[in-house]
Amino acid sequence: MARTYQRKTDRPAADRPVRVRYERREQIDAEKIAEVLIRIAIRSANDTTPTGEAGAYLRDLLTARR
Numbered sequence: 001m002a003r004t005y006q007r008k009t010d011r012p013a014a015d016r017p018v019r020v021r022y023e024r025r026e027q028i029d030a031e032k033i034a035e036v037l038i039r040i041a042i043r044s045a046n047d048t049t050p051t052g053e054a055g056a057y058l059r060d061l062l063t064a065r066r
Helices: 030-043 050-062
Strands: none
Touching: 030 050
């Protein structure tokens, strides 16, 4: 049985700007890059941009269906 999510802590709003710091490496961290891209897409899920459409699709995929 799925439970509803209830946030326990106060966090800044999701519409805060995204900051990226460059660190030169020999190999990329694909998991970290995927996580950042997913977060950006989900944040803009309500926009009418291609990123927003991708975010809405991802959000629908990640939402538990009952």
